[in-house]
Amino acid sequence: xxxxxxxxxxxxxxxxxxxxxxxxxxxxxxxxxxxxxxxxxxxxxxxxxxxxxx
Numbered sequence: 764x765x766x767x768x769x770x771x772x773x774x775x776x777x778x779x780x781x782x783x784x785x786x787x788x789x790x791x792x793x794x795x796x797x798x799x800x801x802x803x804x805x806x807x808x809x810x811x812x813x814x815x816x817x
Contacts (some may be wrong), residue, residue, distance in 0.1 A: 775810045 773781075779791055780802075795805030 775813060776806050779806045779809055 779787065782788060782791075791802075791805055791809055794809040795802045797808070798804035
């Protein structure tokens with residue numbers, strides 16, 4: 764028997780856009796609210812903050 768395991772790695776922005784983690788979704792909505800509800804700008808800002816904290 765042969766089996767293979769594949770893993771898809773996505774960018775931080777893609778992860779934030781599709782996460783189902785409730786705490787992350789709430790935080791993302793807070794970021795988006797800073798940009799009049801613009802989710803794209805909220806994702807960009809949140810990703811930048813996460814990268815700068817690392």
